[in-house]
Amino acid sequence: MGALARLALPEASQGAPSEAQTQTREAFAFKWQKRDTYDSPAVQAASREWLFRRYCGGDPTQLDRWLAGGRKLILDAGCGAGHSGRLFFGDHLHAHDYLGVDISDAVEVARQRFQEAGLPGDFLRVDLMDLPLPDHSCDLIFSEGVLHHTDSTERAVKHLARKVKPGGLFLFYVYARKGPVREFTDDALREALRPLSDEAAWEALMPLTKLGKALGDLHVTVDIPEDIPLLGIPKGPLDIQRLFYWHVCKDYYRPDWTLEEMNHVNFDWFRPLNCHRQTPEQVETWVREAGLALEALRVEEAGITVVAVRP
Numbered sequence: 001m002g003a004l005a006r007l008a009l010p011e012a013s014q015g016a017p018s019e020a021q022t023q024t025r026e027a028f029a030f031k032w033q034k035r036d037t038y039d040s041p042a043v044q045a046a047s048r049e050w051l052f053r054r055y056c057g058g059d060p061t062q063l064d065r066w067l068a069g070g071r072k073l074i075l076d077a078g079c080g081a082g083h084s085g086r087l088f089f090g091d092h093l094h095a096h097d098y099l100g101v102d103i104s105d106a107v108e109v110a111r112q113r114f115q116e117a118g119l120p121g122d123f124l125r126v127d128l129m130d131l132p133l134p135d136h137s138c139d140l141i142f143s144e145g146v147l148h149h150t151d152s153t154e155r156a157v158k159h160l161a162r163k164v165k166p167g168g169l170f171l172f173y174v175y176a177r178k179g180p181v182r183e184f185t186d187d188a189l190r191e192a193l194r195p196l197s198d199e200a201a202w203e204a205l206m207p208l209t210k211l212g213k214a215l216g217d218l219h220v221t222v223d224i225p226e227d228i229p230l231l232g233i234p235k236g237p238l239d240i241q242r243l244f245y246w247h248v249c250k251d252y253y254r255p256d257w258t259l260e261e262m263n264h265v266n267f268d269w270f271r272p273l274n275c276h277r278q279t280p281e282q283v284e285t286w287v288r289e290a291g292l293a294l295e296a297l298r299v300e301e302a303g304i305t306v307v308a309v310r311p
Helices: 019-033 043-055 061-064 082-093 106-116 153-161 181-193 198-218 240-247 259-268 279-287
Strands: 073-077 097-102 124-125 138-144 166-174 219-223 236-239 293-299 301-309
Touching: 019 106, 019 236, 019 259, 043 061, 043 082, 043 301, 061 073, 073 082, 082 097, 082 106, 082 138, 097 106, 097 301, 106 124, 124 166, 124 279, 153 166, 153 279, 181 198, 181 259, 219 240, 236 240, 240 301, 279 293
Parallel strands: 073 097, 073 138, 097 124, 138 166
Antiparallel strands: 166 301, 219 236, 293 301
16 A cells, blocks of 8 residues: 555644754765665675664564564555665565655665665655654654754653554664763764755765774774773773774774765764764653653663553
8 A cells, every 4th residue: 555645644834944954854865875885785784684673682583573463564664765764664565565764865865775675665855853643643653863853852862763553563763872982072073064065075084994993993992991880981992993983983894895985974974963962861751751651761872772562
């Protein structure tokens, strides 16, 4: 039947986006057009593994259980180019109704990629805070790395939660707050990129990406003798690239990825003006205030993954 055919969509209000949201929208439209920076087998394999590890504890059959019991409506809230939704749901999409929504023109890239993969899906370009969906209409909402790119992560969580059916699931991932040096540096670079075009910002980040590769290729381990609470640095052995990455400045590195693929990740982080970080305590409070029950809250240095259900 298709997701759109199942819903009687009310008119969206189409409120004017903020300056930060407009800039963020354009940054992601630019990024997702660069398909050669995220479509390789190496990037897709790493992305798929990361998704299933965080949401399903590494057990893909968990998704089978979530989607059992008849045809469901899946909302991919902030689908971008459909990268995460396609990798996570895969062939399940043939048995369910998928609706991908995004504030940017990336929805057209997503539509094309789904068609190329022979996967069904409907797509809408719309602000998540202006979704033309009735409350309690979605069986599963999936929002991978999106809600922190709105004007308010808290408002986005609570707004989307209202769209979840009783018994339905809300799966999302948001950025975690880092140590003081990393937080300062990240914001300083983001502000320095502000006046540049997207293409110029992409090029300006390439030297940082090359530094990440140079540090990663050293394969040097630093043994930190004791915790440094003032900087948020834990004791123990840590690769020098990861020490710089987690506690000084993000410089993404994977030995099996190209520079352009690594630069894609750095651009994703530094370019959007809307890029909020939060604590696990904040996220847990927002979920409970939205009337949802937590099934899982997985906290890593990069971010916070949530699986919640509406009782």
